[in-house]
Amino acid sequence: LAKTTQPISMDSYEGQEVNITCSHNNIATNDYITWYQQFPSQGPRFIIQGYKTKVTNEVASLFIPADRKSSTLSLPRVSLSDTAVYYCLARNTGFQKLVFGTGTRLLVSP
Amino acid sequence: DVKVTQSSRYLVKRTGEKVFLECVQDMDHENMFWYRQDPGLGLRLIYFSYDVKMKEKGDIPEGYSVSREKKERFSLILESASTNQTSMYLCASSFALAGGRGSGANVLTFGAGSRLTVL
Numbered sequence: 001l002a003k004t005t006q007p008i009s010m011d012s013y014e015g016q017e018v019n020i021t022c023s024h025n026n027i028a029t030n031d032y033i034t035w036y037q038q039f040p041s042q043g044p045r046f047i048i049q050g051y052k053t054k055v056t057n058e059v060a061s062l063f064i065p066a067d068r069k070s071s072t073l074s075l076p077r078v079s080l081s082d083t084a085v086y087y088c089l090a091r092n093t094g095f096q097k098l099v100f101g102t103g104t105r106l107l108v109s110p
Numbered sequence: 111d112v113k114v115t116q117s118s119r120y121l122v123k124r125t126g127e128k129v130f131l132e133c134v135q136d137m138d139h140e141n142m143f144w145y146r147q148d149p150g151l152g153l154r155l156i157y158f159s160y161d162v163k164m165k166e167k168g169d170i171p172e173g174y175s176v177s178r179e180k181k182e183r184f185s186l187i188l189e190s191a192s193t194n195q196t197s198m199y200l201c202a203s204s205f206a207l208a209g210g211r212g213s214g215a216n217v218l219t220f221g222a223g224s225r226l227t228v229l
Binding site for chain 2: 041089101
């Protein structure tokens with residue numbers, strides 16, 4: 001079963017833009033890509049979803065190329081409170097199961 | 111706001127005990143999920159259910175069973191707990207996968223988690 005692939009960790013400083021890319025080579029044709037944020041001792045929280053091109057909300061932007069084999073979560077001007085684990089979620093073609101990646105641990109330093 | 115409530119935040123059980131983890135959601139979601147989270151392994155799907163009395167195996171169903179007798183409640187059962195089942199367990203729910211683009215089905219709402227320790 002193909003899984004989503006993300007970098008294990010990333011480091012950044014306050015005020016910088018952070019881009020986290022997720023690879024999902026076998027994504028279902030009609031499926032949306034969603035991203036989640038998780039703080040310690042809490043369940044993941046939905047951040048943003050998209051199908052193609054670019055989506056932006058008050059928290060983040062999501063870029064999805066035409067082939068939809070990857071997606072990039074963009075966090076503008078991160079702060080210390082953005083330190084968390086970020087997961088992408090997609091559904092593989094022909095499966096009902098939703099497969100999470102192993103997550104990217106983002107550490108934002110002063 | 112959608113709420114997913116897990117019955118126990120922390121549990122300590124002994125090897126061989128039967129363990130029930132309960133999850134209740136209040137937004138009439140069709141889909142419910144049980145995930146397990148371990149350091150370095152991310153979120154792994156144990157079981158999911160897309161309707162009452164329906165269940166599907168996830169990636170790691172061995173040693174677990176589930177029950178969904180009512181739409182709002184999804185229970186995870188460890189018939190005979192073992193030490194390798196010590197973990198954080200997360201319940202989630204979502205709307206059903208639509209006939210077309212499933213924009214709602216991938217928006218999962220999670221509970222706060224149940225941390226189980228098996229001694």
